[in-house]
Amino acid sequence: QVQLVQSGAEVKKPGASVKVSCKASGYTFTGYYMHWVRQAPGQGLEWMGWINCDSGGTNYAQKFQGRVTMTRDTSISTAYMELSRLRSDDTAVYYCARQLPTDYWGQGTLVTVSS
Amino acid sequence: DILMTRSPATLSLSPGERATLSCRASQSVSSSYLSWCWQKPGQTPRLLIYGASTRATGIPARFSGGVSGTDFTLTISRLEPEDFAVYYCQQYGSSPLTFGGGTKVEIK
Numbered sequence: 772q773v774q775l776v777q778s779g780a781e782v783k784k785p786g787a788s789v790k791v792s793c794k795a796s797g798y799t800f801t802g803y804y805m806h807w808v809r810q811a812p813g814q815g816l817e818w819m820g821w822i823n824c825d826s827g828g829t830n831y832a833q834k835f836q837g838r839v840t841m842t843r844d845t846s847i848s849t850a851y852m853e854l855s856r857l858r859s860d861d862t863a864v865y866y867c868a869r870q871l872p873t874d875y876w877g878q879g880t881l882v883t884v885s886s
Numbered sequence: 887d888i889l890m891t892r893s894p895a896t897l898s899l900s901p902g903e904r905a906t907l908s909c910r911a912s913q914s915v916s917s918s919y920l921s922w923c924w925q926k927p928g929q930t931p932r933l934l935i936y937g938a939s940t941r942a943t944g945i946p947a948r949f950s951g952g953v954s955g956t957d958f959t960l961t962i963s964r965l966e967p968e969d970f971a972v973y974y975c976q977q978y979g980s981s982p983l984t985f986g987g988g989t990k991v992e993i994k
Contacts, residue, residue, distance in 0.1 A: 815987050871921070871976070876930040
């Protein structure tokens with residue numbers, strides 16, 4: 772069965788970077804795009820971008836351009852999302868999702884940015 | 887960017903009642919690439935509808951999606967206790983993908 776397992780919660784200081792991983796299993800990793808979506812506490816869903824897990828090509832939301840980097844390691848079927856220059860309003864749960872729209876989401880990774 | 891405007895923000899209804907949720911796109915959504923998902927507190931989103939009107943696997947027939955121009959609707963014919971949640975629309979026809987703000991369906 773398809774599973775996306777994300778790395779654990781992180782606490783970071785403003786200005787730091789965070790890298791969240793998403794390990795896929797149960798399907799051909801390179802056959803799909805991986806999207807990243809975040810949700811601030813009590814707020815709605817916000818799309819951040821996707822990575823083509825085959826070619827490595829990426830497409831980022833303008834809001835995150837210059838701060839986000841999505842990569843993948845096909846040898847271990849894992850996608851990564853790194854967000855730099857963190858601010859307090861980056862505090863959110865970050866989800867990976869296999870090729871939106873989808874019923875396959877990671878469990879979410881809480882990233883807390885606090886001094 | 888395509889702005890998705892949902893209405894209402896909150897819907898207070900009783901089990902057994904009909905729920906109608908709306909999402910209006912600020913411009914045409916390519917090929918009706920519009921989905922609906924739902925989310926309960928502390929849980930990940932779950933897909934309900936894609937292609938504006940196609941139910942995802944395992945979604946009961948009481949959920950239906952419709953479209954008229956740039957207006958999309960999600961109808962729940964008779965609310966079951968497990969249907970009380972937050973519902974999001976999302977367009978995936980053009981980049982950036984955008985979500986509506988979410989409609990909370992709560993028990994009256």
